[in-house]
Structure formats: structure tokens, C-alpha cells
Amino acid sequence: MYSKRFDNRKLDETREIEAKVGIIKRADGSAYFRIGDTKVIAAVYGPRELYPVFLQNPEKGLLRCVYDMTSFSVTDRKRPGPNRRSIEISLVTEKSLLPALDLSQFPNTVIDIFIEVIQADAGTRCAGICAAAMALADAGIPMKDLVAAISVGKVGDKIVLDLNKDEEDYEEGSTDMPVAIIGNTEEITLLQLDGDMNKEEILEALRLAKKGCSEIHKIQKKALKEKYMSVKENE
Amino acid sequence: MGDLLVKDKDIVVPGEELAIGMDYLPAGGVYRLNDKIYASQVGLVSISGRLIKLIPLSGRYIPKKGDLVIGKVVDTGFSGWRIDIDWAYEANLSMKDATSEFIERGSDLTQYYDYGDIISVQIIHVSGSKIIDLTMKGPGLRKLKGGKIIEVNPTKVPRIIGKQGSMIQMIKEKTNCKIIVGQNGKVWISGLDPESELKATQCIYKIEAESHLDGLTDRIKDFLEGKNV
Numbered sequence: 154m155y156s157k158r159f160d161n162r163k164l165d166e167t168r169e170i171e172a173k174v175g176i177i178k179r180a181d182g183s184a185y186f187r188i189g190d191t192k193v194i195a196a197v198y199g200p201r202e203l204y205p206v207f208l209q210n211p212e213k214g215l216l217r218c219v220y221d222m223t224s225f226s227v228t229d230r231k232r233p234g235p236n237r238r239s240i241e242i243s244l245v246t247e248k249s250l251l252p253a254l255d256l257s258q259f260p261n262t263v264i265d266i267f268i269e270v271i272q273a274d275a276g277t278r279c280a281g282i283c284a285a286a287m288a289l290a291d292a293g294i295p296m297k298d299l300v301a302a303i304s305v306g307k308v309g310d311k312i313v314l315d316l317n318k319d320e321e322d323y324e325e326g327s328t329d330m331p332v333a334i335i336g337n338t339e340e341i342t343l344l345q346l347d348g349d350m351n352k353e354e355i356l357e358a359l360r361l362a363k364k365g366c367s368e369i370h371k372i373q374k375k376a377l378k379e380k381y382m383s384v385k386e387n388e
Numbered sequence: 389m390g391d392l393l394v395k396d397k398d399i400v401v402p403g404e405e406l407a408i409g410m411d412y413l414p415a416g417g418v419y420r421l422n423d424k425i426y427a428s429q430v431g432l433v434s435i436s437g438r439l440i441k442l443i444p445l446s447g448r449y450i451p452k453k454g455d456l457v458i459g460k461v462v463d464t465g466f467s468g469w470r471i472d473i474d475w476a477y478e479a480n481l482s483m484k485d486a487t488s489e490f491i492e493r494g495s496d497l498t499q500y501y502d503y504g505d506i507i508s509v510q511i512i513h514v515s516g517s518k519i520i521d522l523t524m525k526g527p528g529l530r531k532l533k534g535g536k537i538i539e540v541n542p543t544k545v546p547r548i549i550g551k552q553g554s555m556i557q558m559i560k561e562k563t564n565c566k567i568i569v570g571q572n573g574k575v576w577i578s579g580l581d582p583e584s585e586l587k588a589t590q591c592i593y594k595i596e597a598e599s600h601l602d603g604l605t606d607r608i609k610d611f612l613e614g615k616n617v
Contacts (some may be wrong), residue, residue, distance in 0.1 A: 181448060182446065208447025211516075212558060255419075262477075262518075290402050290429070290430055291430070291446055292447060293429055293430065293445075293447020293543075294447070295402075297402070297426070301431070336403045369562040378399055381430060381600075
């Protein structure tokens with residue numbers, strides 16, 4: 154019976170969130186996103202030339218995502234380089250960001266996103282999407298709105314927002330469902346499910362996810378503004 | 389009907405609501421969804437009449453017809469040159485647009501512009517898939533000899549030039565340097581001595597860093613005259 158959360162949060166409360174924009178000097182856009190003990194950085198390069206030529210699209214630009222975990226980000230050392238899991242997450246990240254972007258101005262080019270997890274405590278793909286969305290905005294890529302993502306799920310018999318690693322590994326059964334949402338249109342661009350939930354539970358989880366994402370949106374927008382306002386305050 | 393939610397020169401981020409109602413029209417950097425206008429980039433709001441526009445604060449250079457840019461020759465072919473102008477792909481400078489001299493068939497093109505040469509050049513055409521054609525025919529378009537090149541954020545270039553070139557004119561007069569500002573964020577500076585070149589460089593970096601602030605012209609003037617630096 155899971156009655157109280159391991160870290161004393163309320164059922165619909167996220168972990169502490171921190172966001173920063175413009176942390177990598179040589180990248181066109183970059184961002185850092187932390188939710189609890191999950192820390193992620195993202196860098197955007199482009200629009201830049203795309204080879205091989207058959208990948209080029211004369212109508213619009215291509216988006217390419219790479220998600221990777223550093224070897225020290227988890228308790229057991231992770232073997233460096235891509236694996237089955239990171240390839241899948243790269244793909245779903247790309248697909249969750251693409252509906253928000255307008256790449257028609259950048260024909261035949263590619264925009265590269267590199268997401269690096271520097272510390273993992275569950276919800277890394279969601280943190281990666283949040284960081285990547287801010288980095289894309291920092292790189293000046295036109296978009297409908299920022300994309301925010303958060304995981305929701307069922308721990309024991311409770312529907313909770315933003316699972317941490319302890320909750321994900323709860324021995325009496327745990328389900329998690331990462332959700333990504335585009336701000337103003339409320340389109341859901343990512344929905345994965347690991348475990349089992351019935352219809353009512355999923356609807357309740359989605360309601361929590363929307364609440365969590367709107368909180369993240371505010372933090373993302375504030376972080377972006379801070380970077381460009383800071384010049385103003387220096388005088 | 390018609391509510392404006394932001395002021396002129398506000399900093400906005402993607403997805404931020406700018407106006408409600410059909411009274412305002414979206415221009416560059418913004419879009420309409422149902423009856424609201426949203427920002428699609430990080431930028432400064434610019435309202436002129438009913439038009440709402442965004443002046444972007446970030447992003448790479450996007451080539452436009454008519455832009456004067458500073459490029460580097462990266463290849464010579466049989467009928468022209470390939471120029472790197474800081475876009476994803478190199479631009480074309482064809483033989484007929486490169487010089488008013490008569491070039492004989494089969495002659496060596498490197499005697500006009502060779503690999504590594506820096507040139508100031510104008511964009512005459514940008515195709516739908518962003519294939520760029522350049523010209524060297526026009527005032528101030530030439531091979532740049534000597535001097536140095538600095539890079540600034542292309543979104544800050546209008547501030548460096550100033551209204552009708554007022555800012556750049558002031559720097560040129562006060563430092564006695566020759567300066568060419570390319571829309572792609574490359575600035576060529578050539579002075580009589582290293583000190584004046586350094587002064588002009590610092591000045592341009594100062595404009596880049598402080599471009600959002602009011603009273604920029606006065607501060608740059610003070611800087612150039614050596615007051616409270």
C-alpha cells in the first residue's frame with residue numbers, strides 16, 4: 154500500500170525544477186534542465202549542411218536528435234555510445250518536437266539536437282525534451298510553442314505526477330507514462346506507457362500531466378527570458 | 389474587439405500571446421492561431437499600425453535578396469566561384485556577375501579571386517530551395533585586402549549600422565578606420581594603426597552586448613571620445 158510518497162511530495166507535485174539557457178558557447182542554442190536529481194543538457198546546431206544528399210528535402214529542413222547518457226549518470230557504469238534504448242528515445246524525442254517546429258525556412262538543411270543526460274533519476278526522456286525545446290528556441294528556430302514533457306504513472310494504487318527512480322522501482326508494481334505537450338495547442342506529441350492502467354487511471358494521469366506541463370512551460374519561458382533580459386540588467 | 393497584450397520593444401518567447409482578435413495582422417516571427425497572435429521566436433515586439441512583427445534576438449543568418457555580406461572564396465570552377473557566406477551551403481558567384489572586365493574563355497579564374505580571398509558581395513537572388521546567387525557589381529563591392537574580420541551575432545547587425553548608417557558612420561569618423569558590416573555578422577575593419585582597429589573592434593563588441601538598451605548612440609559616442617569608459 155503506497156500511501157505517502159518517498160520524498161514526501163503531494164501526489165500532484167513535481168520535483169524541484171531548474172532551467173538555464175545558453176550554457177554552451179559554441180552551440181547555436183543550448184539549455185540545461187534539472188528536475189529533482191535528473192540533470193540534462195541539450196545543444197542545437199544548425200541549420201547546417203546535410204549529407205548524404207538523398208536525405209535533403211527541398212521543401213523543409215530535417216530534424217535530427219541524439220539522446221545519450223553519460224557513463225557516470227547511473228549507479229552502474231553505463232557503457233558509452235548508443236544502445237537499443239537510446240536509439241528509441243532519440244526517435245521519440247525527434248517526433249515529439251517536430252510538430253511544434255516550422256522548418257520551411259531551412260530547405261535542404263539539418264538541425265541537430267544533442268541531448269546528454271548527466272545524472273539520471275527517472276524521467277530523463279522528458280527532461281531531455283524540455284531542454285531540447287528551450288535550446289531550439291535559443292537557436293532561433295521558429296516554433297508554435299515550447300514543448301514540455303513530464304512522466305505520470307501509477308505507484309501501488311495511486312496516480313502520481315513526476316515519478317522518481319524509487320517510485321519507478323516500487324516493488325508492489327509501478328507504471329509510468331511519459332507525456333509531452335505543446336503549450337498553446339495542448340497537442341500531445343509523446344505518449345508511451347510501461348505497465349498497466351485502466352481507462353479512468355489514464356485519464357486521471359493525463360489530467361496530472363497537463364498540470365505538470367503547464368508548470369514546466371512557465372519555467373521554460375522564464376529561463377529563456379532571463380537570458381535575453383540579463384543584458385538589460387547589467388547596466 | 390482587438391486586445392494588444394504586449395508593448396512595443398517587449399522581449400517575448402515562442403508561444404507567448406501577443407494579441408487577441410482579428411484587428412491585428414501577423415508579420416515576420418509571429419503567427420495566428422484561431423483568433424490569437426502568438427510569437428514563434430525569441431525577439432523584440434515591433435508594432436507598426438495594425439502589423440505585429442518580431443525582431444529576432446537569436447538565430448543564424450538567413451540569406452535575403454539584396455543583403456551585402458562578407459564572404460570567403462572556397463572554390464573556383466570553370467564558370468565562377470563558390471563563396472562561403474555563413475549559410476549552410478556555399479553561394480555562387482558567376483563569372484558575368486564577378487567583374488566588368490572581359491574574361492576570355494578558358495582563362496584562369498584564380499587571377500581575379502583566389503581561394504581564401506575575402507570579398508564584400510551582394511546577394512542578387514535566393515531561390516525557393518535557398519540556392520544563392522551573388523554579384524560583385526555595385527558600390528563598395530570588392531576584394532578586401534588587409535584589415536581584420538570579426539564576427540558578431542547577425543541579429544545585431546542593424547544596431548551596428550544604425551539608422552541610415554549613423555552608428556557605423558560615427559565609428560568610422562572617430563577611429564579613422566575603414567569598416568564594412570556584412571548582414572551575415574562578419575565585420576571587416578582596416579585602420580591605419582593597430583590601436584584604432586582595436587578601438588573600433590571594442591566599440592562593435594560593445595554595441596553587440598548592449599544593443600537592447602536605450603541611449604546606445606550616446607554611450608557609444610562617450611566611449612569613442614574616451615569618456616567614462
